[in-house]
Amino acid sequence: MNVMQQATTSPIEIRTPKMPAMEGRAVSVFYGQKQALYDVSLAIERNQVTSLIGPSGCGKSTFLRCLNRMNDTIDICRVTGEIRLDDEDIYNRDIDVVELRARVGMVFQKPNPFPKSIYENVAYGPRIHGLTRSKIELDEIVTSSLRRAGLFDEVKDRLNEPGTGLSGGQQQRLCIARAIATRPEVLLMDEPCSALDPIATAVIEELIDELRENFTIVIVTHSMQQAARVSQKTAFFHLGKLIEEGHTSDLFTNPKNKQTQDYITGRIG
Amino acid sequence: MALADTNSVITDRAASAGLRRRRYAADLRLRIYGIAAITVAIGMLAVLLGTLIVGGAQAFVQTHIRVTFPVSAEWVKADDPAAGNWRNVVRDGLAQVFPDLSAAEQREVVKVLTNNAQFFVRDAVLANPSVIGSTITLDIPAADPYDQLNKGVITRDTAEENRRLNDQEIQWFDTLVERGLVSKPFNWGLIFNSNSRFPELAGLKGAIVGSFYALLVCFLVSFPIGIGAAVYLEEFAPKNRWTALIEVNINNLAAVPSIIFGLLGLALLIQTFGLPRSAPIVGGLVLALMTLPTIIIVTRNALKSVPPSIREAAFGMGASKHQMIMHHVLPLALPGILTGTIIGLAHALGETAPLLLIGMNAFITSEPGGVMDAATALPTQIYIWADSPERGFVARTSAGILVLLAFLIIMNGVAIFLRQRLERRW
Numbered sequence A: 001m002n003v004m005q006q007a008t009t010s011p012i013e014i015r016t017p018k019m020p021a022m023e024g025r026a027v028s029v030f031y032g033q034k035q036a037l038y039d040v041s042l043a044i045e046r047n048q049v050t051s052l053i054g055p056s057g058c059g060k061s062t063f064l065r066c067l068n069r070m071n072d073t074i075d076i077c078r079v080t081g082e083i084r085l086d087d088e089d090i091y092n093r094d095i096d097v098v099e100l101r102a103r104v105g106m107v108f109q110k111p112n113p114f115p116k117s118i119y120e121n122v123a124y125g126p127r128i129h130g131l132t133r134s135k136i137e138l139d140e141i142v143t144s145s146l147r148r149a150g151l152f153d154e155v156k157d158r159l160n161e162p163g164t165g166l167s168g169g170q171q172q173r174l175c176i177a178r179a180i181a182t183r184p185e186v187l188l189m190d191e192p193c194s195a196l197d198p199i200a201t202a203v204i205e206e207l208i209d210e211l212r213e214n215f216t217i218v219i220v221t222h223s224m225q226q227a228a229r230v231s232q233k234t235a236f237f238h239l240g241k242l243i244e245e246g247h248t249s250d251l252f253t254n255p256k257n258k259q260t261q262d263y264i265t266g267r268i269g
Numbered sequence B: 001m002a003l004a005d006t007n008s009v010i011t012d013r014a015a016s017a018g019l020r021r022r023r024y025a026a027d028l029r030l031r032i033y034g035i036a037a038i039t040v041a042i043g044m045l046a047v048l049l050g051t052l053i054v055g056g057a058q059a060f061v062q063t064h065i066r067v068t069f070p071v072s073a074e075w076v077k078a079d080d081p082a083a084g085n086w087r088n089v090v091r092d093g094l095a096q097v098f099p100d101l102s103a104a105e106q107r108e109v110v111k112v113l114t115n116n117a118q119f120f121v122r123d124a125v126l127a128n129p130s131v132i133g134s135t136i137t138l139d140i141p142a143a144d145p146y147d148q149l150n151k152g153v154i155t156r157d158t159a160e161e162n163r164r165l166n167d168q169e170i171q172w173f174d175t176l177v178e179r180g181l182v183s184k185p186f187n188w189g190l191i192f193n194s195n196s197r198f199p200e201l202a203g204l205k206g207a208i209v210g211s212f213y214a215l216l217v218c219f220l221v222s223f224p225i226g227i228g229a230a231v232y233l234e235e236f237a238p239k240n241r242w243t244a245l246i247e248v249n250i251n252n253l254a255a256v257p258s259i260i261f262g263l264l265g266l267a268l269l270i271q272t273f274g275l276p277r278s279a280p281i282v283g284g285l286v287l288a289l290m291t292l293p294t295i296i297i298v299t300r301n302a303l304k305s306v307p308p309s310i311r312e313a314a315f316g317m318g319a320s321k322h323q324m325i326m327h328h329v330l331p332l333a334l335p336g337i338l339t340g341t342i343i344g345l346a347h348a349l350g351e352t353a354p355l356l357l358i359g360m361n362a363f364i365t366s367e368p369g370g371v372m373d374a375a376t377a378l379p380t381q382i383y384i385w386a387d388s389p390e391r392g393f394v395a396r397t398s399a400g401i402l403v404l405l406a407f408l409i410i411m412n413g414v415a416i417f418l419r420q421r422l423e424r425r426w
Ligand SMILES: Nc1ncnc2c1ncn2[C@@H]1O[C@H](COP(=O)(O)OP(=O)(O)OP(=O)(O)O)[C@@H](O)[C@H]1O
Pocket: A031, A036, A054, A055, A056, A057, A058, A059, A060, A061, A062, A063, A074
């Protein structure tokens, strides 16, 4: 299932338009004995940017990492509740995490390209998921992903040079290209701009806005300006609880909850 | 009031100046200790190397004597040259240099050349049979006493009865020198000959080949097993009491005295499994036991030092654990693993005790043809030579140690080169 293909090849919308791309229902997360998330229920709307905000340690990353089961890699982490991608519970036994992560891609806080060539970085996902049948198809995916990530023009002459040789902002766009090369439905970004300067940040924000057309995006950010600029929906977390969620403009101009108001006016966090 | 304040500031200043002086003095002392320690260490190393070079330098050259042998058809038949009477050919060769000696003296003068001179002549003629009936001129290694005389180890001032060469023998040698028949070229035999009873012929080839086979077995066994064990322990094993126990034991294994591994090899590999004594395969397996913990430990450290962000990136792309390890972690850890492995192998190369126990100190005059053949190794060869009374072996012992050190330095150099060459930033 693929949103892009859906949009271009199938004129009939199979899913009900209102149905969210992902939905967490009563999600609780424990690290050993310590509970990090309490009963979080949050819908991620299709082709929108959802931003998760809140003070440090409130569980934003934890929630984000539940959405593609990156928490599985932490031995002591236990997740209860339900997280749906389309109609399936992704914590269901017969879900294959490998396939899940191809459908729900991730971009990390610190740019982490593989120490391989730029080309290999982007080609890696399609390769391990067997998305292409020929070198030409693979070249095509690499080119289009780099182009979508707004990096192609800058690197087209040095696709065989190591990805680690790029600037921080370029590296982060390379990571985005790498993530969208598997044509995921949802793209998770954990503070993607925190290691970047304002100019590189602006480039990425613009990119996020363009990607929204084809992808559903969840972004964790510490910058409320960023949340306001790029997202349509915002969720505010505090001490492991989802305090408030809603349209970004509503939440920032007219928060219903006192804690939210305190946070966005800079009194907590 | 103000005056008192100023005073106290001044005394503070004085006190702090004293403090500063003491601090500088302490810094200086520490630096001097450090320099002294390094000087002592370097000095000891220099003394070691100096002794070895002074003692071993002699073994890197070898006295040769040029003799023209008449290959008479009487002694050597053209249809079966190998069966010729080569002893007589050698005797005739020397008789040409010393024409008027009695038969008894002729038997003695032949001993100027190495005992195996006849085989040198035979091999040279077999390689070039057209000389049968005419002459062949060859540089033959001098026998050890004459070699030592030429190198000044045996001196003419020593009383004749305390010398290994009597005045007559020395005079023969002087005659050879006068005629310009004595040379002292680089001793390739030290590297390209196998061991021999005769110091002038003894070389390290057998030991080098034996060490090579033993290290090959050691590498082929310990490298895959070590990496497998390390990958499992580091990436897959649950962190519980059992894995902790295994970890402690691996670390302990690295500290077990090597002679115990030799005993194990003797009891298990030779006596129980019936593998041949003195064979590089047994030596290699025993050395593998010793190298294994080192490889496991360095591999685990190399795996640990791969940044977690790379693992996350791979997982985030949907790589399975196997793909994450094979595509990303192992390639990045490989320089570290290789470096550690080479250093482990270098240790194994210098290891002597376990090889003595499994009989790799046998007297073997040809290089092994394979891992199952009896062989010596470099350190055990040095050990054998150190035990031999002939003066020629004393110098060869030092020379052997220098050759071993050269191999160790080369291996460590390769390790350093690999580390610097393959090290990546991420
Ligand atoms: N691997 C882990 N093991 C144990 N506890 C963890 C782990 N990861 C996170 N936690 C705990 O879970 C809670 C939520 O952490 P999380 O990383 O989700 O916070 P966050 O909102 O992303 O914070 P930040 O803005 O600083 O990134 C924290 O109290 C943290 O200490």
